[in-house]
Amino acid sequence: MSGGLRLLPLGTRGFIPTRGGQTMSFLVEREGAFLLLDAGSGVARLAEPGPAGRLAGAERLDVVLTHYHLDHVIGLSYLPGVARHLKVTIHAPAPPLTEAGPEAIERLISPPLFPHRIAEWPMPTEVVAYRSGPLEIGPFALEVRAQRHPGGSVGLRVGDSMAYVTDTVADPATVAFVKDVDLLLHEVWLGDGEGASSAAASGHSAAADVAEIAARARVRRVALVHHHPGRDAAALEALRASIERRAGLPARVLEEGVPLDVG
Known part of the structure; x- marks a missing residue:
């Protein structure tokens, strides 16, 4: 990769997983560090041999959410099954970037919708709010931008390598x-x-x-x-x-x- 990124699309569709495609999630790798952009149903692919092999020697996984619509966050509930050997940090947007904040995750990952709260997960997991940029996450430097979408969403730029602009x-x-x-x-x-x-x-x-x-x-x-x-x-x-x-x-x-x- 010579200083660049390796992008692994896990889910590229919007709204509904269909035709063999999952909803939004992208695994980004640089220098042995891993960033997960959004956590739609594509997170399920982390159980497949290829992605699982990439993460086998990793120590941590940083998840960056752009907003809280279900096709971008439902895969958070899969993490105890596919990332239980990792330390997980969920970077969650908050006002003024989005109308809701990390409390949306707390509502989703708790009874009666999900049996175990994040504090009860088998791996150390932290939810960190972000309200502005830049975000410095290991070798990744992310710029952020508020976007026009119901409830708000966030555009992300990872250096000069790539930009992720969805739900806007x-x-x-x-x-x-x-x-x-x-x-x-x-x-x-x-x-x-x-x-x-x-x-x-x-x-x-x-x-x-x-x-x-x-x-x-x-x-x-x-x-x-x-x-x-x-x-x-x-x-x-x-x-x-x-x-x-x-x-x-x-x-x-x-x-x-x-x-x-x-x-």
Whole structure:
């Protein structure tokens, strides 16, 4: 990796795990340290041989949440099963970045929704609120940005290697935040035929707007994430090709479980 990152997509879909795809979670590795961006149902893939092997020699896992919608946090309840040998720190956004704070995790990971509170987990686990950036987590330096989404969400930038922008309307202010990164992970919930009214109502982004952001920010490449569970492989390929053509730079649909070297 020579100073860069290794990205392992665990879940790339939005809302519902379907068609063999899980909801949002990405394992990022640098210098033997591991960062988990969001904890959707994709966390279940940490039990698979490949990801489990990557974490076998690790001592800790830092989880950074962007917000508290279930497709981004349900996998927290899987951690006692897939990360019980690790020291876990959950970095949870708080106002003014999001409307809710870590109390949302306490509500989810407690009876009657879950039998064991975090304090009762088999591994040492800490929940730490973050209200602004930058975040210094081991070898990772993260910039954060509040985004427009119901309840709020947070955009993340990991140095010049990558930016993670999901659950937000396509915002022109994102251009400066992600400028010149090697890889932009940007949500593409809405397709070419769905306009601004749909984006505003849902708090999500349309393909044409994502292409414009990527082009203006001069990112090296863009990956489609948080795409609609109703889209099959052919529909995703059409969306990818449309963004690549509009942006004039490489676009890809990430394959879950397949690592990618970044930056």
